Amino acid sequence: MEIRMHTDGGARGNPGPAAIAVVIKNHQGKVLEKFGKFIGNSTNNDAEYKALLEGMKKAKTLKPESVSCYLDSELVVKQMTGLYKVKNQNIKKHWEEIKRLEFEIGQVKYHHVPREKNKEADALVNKVLDSPHKNDIKK
Numbered sequence: 001m002e003i004r005m006h007t008d009g010g011a012r013g014n015p016g017p018a019a020i021a022v023v024i025k026n027h028q029g030k031v032l033e034k035f036g037k038f039i040g041n042s043t044n045n046d047a048e049y050k051a052l053l054e055g056m057k058k059a060k061t062l063k064p065e066s067v068s069c070y071l072d073s074e075l076v077v078k079q080m081t082g083l084y085k086v087k088n089q090n091i092k093k094h095w096e097e098i099k100r101l102e103f104e105i106g107q108v109k110y111h112h113v114p115r116e117k118n119k120e121a122d123a124l125v126n127k128v129l130d131s132p133h134k135n136d137i138k139k
Contacts (some may be wrong), residue, residue: 002027003064006113007055007071008121009039009047012129018042020051021124024059033058036124036137048073049094051121052080056101056108066107070118077112 004025011018024033039050059067071077078084086092102108115122128137
């Protein structure tokens with residue numbers, strides 16, 4: 001099974017209150033998993049990595065043959081594909097765990113997309129951040 005995963009992370013302020021979102025679909029576009037989660041105070045980059053990490057953990061449980069990851073963070077995509085180095089030690093821990101999951105899953109590809117092509121995950125992040133109690137959202 002091929003999985004297409006859209007992830008997003010955002011912080012209001014940088015750092016500030018932050019949330020992540022993951023939308024996992026099969027190759028036909030059927031939603032398999034969709035969730036948003038408040039992660040406390042964080043930076044935008046940390047939130048983007050946490051979203052990808054949580055998405056990879058969930059994707060692994062679905063036992064896919066391949067995972068295509070779509071993110072609107074060009075920095076994360078370039079770091080995950082080796083075009084940029086990861087210098088921040090906190091981010092490096094996330095990067096290493098994602099790489100371990102990548103190895104366990106097998107085939108993983110990263111794609112940078114504009115925010116307009118990541119609307120579902122972006123909207124979910126904002127929904128969590130706009131919630132008065134910062135509730136997690138699952139569908």
